[in-house]
Amino acid sequence: MTIQLFQTEAATDAVAHAESILETARQLARLTSVDYAGSVSPSDAWTLFSNGHAQLVDVRTIEECTYVGRVPNSLHVAWQTGTSMSKNPRFLRELEKLVPKDAVLLLLCRSGNRSAAAAAAATAAGFTQVFNVLTGFEGALDGEGHRGGLGGWRFEQLPWVQD
Numbered sequence: 001m002t003i004q005l006f007q008t009e010a011a012t013d014a015v016a017h018a019e020s021i022l023e024t025a026r027q028l029a030r031l032t033s034v035d036y037a038g039s040v041s042p043s044d045a046w047t048l049f050s051n052g053h054a055q056l057v058d059v060r061t062i063e064e065c066t067y068v069g070r071v072p073n074s075l076h077v078a079w080q081t082g083t084s085m086s087k088n089p090r091f092l093r094e095l096e097k098l099v100p101k102d103a104v105l106l107l108l109c110r111s112g113n114r115s116a117a118a119a120a121a122a123t124a125a126g127f128t129q130v131f132n133v134l135t136g137f138e139g140a141l142d143g144e145g146h147r148g149g150l151g152g153w154r155f156e157q158l159p160w161v162q163d
Helices: 002-032 042-050 062-067 091-098 113-124
Strands: 038-040 055-058 104-108 129-133
Touching: 002 038, 002 042, 002 129, 038 042, 042 055, 042 104, 042 129, 091 113, 104 113, 113 129
Parallel strands: 038 129, 055 104, 104 129
Antiparallel strands: none
16 A cells, blocks of 8 residues: 555656646746747756656757657657758648647757747647757757757757667
């Protein structure tokens, strides 16, 4: 009986923690007037995703996912495609095929900029719980024009693979 009670308390704590992360992101979004539910750090995104409280959608190009790396078990819907970085005209249709419009979605790109634009577009199309992952997979450029040293998924040493 004690083990079952402990498991129930742990599950309740995990749900409360997830709700706290999302509510904090929503509050900040209201203060900054973004056009989507909010933004979360890579570590908070991992907490939500790894515990099943959200779906992670990588919006980078397939080339970035292949050659730079990707988060295992995440979904992929490119916001832009190819070396020309043309906006993917099928983005919303592809997203709708993968997830319901009321799902908690965490959008991830290279640095957090494209995923913010994709989050705004998804929200405008009726997705109700779309969050941007701040600093993205690789983070911002440093003073020497390199990524990876100023934040991001890999910088925070969160799980990723490279094919």
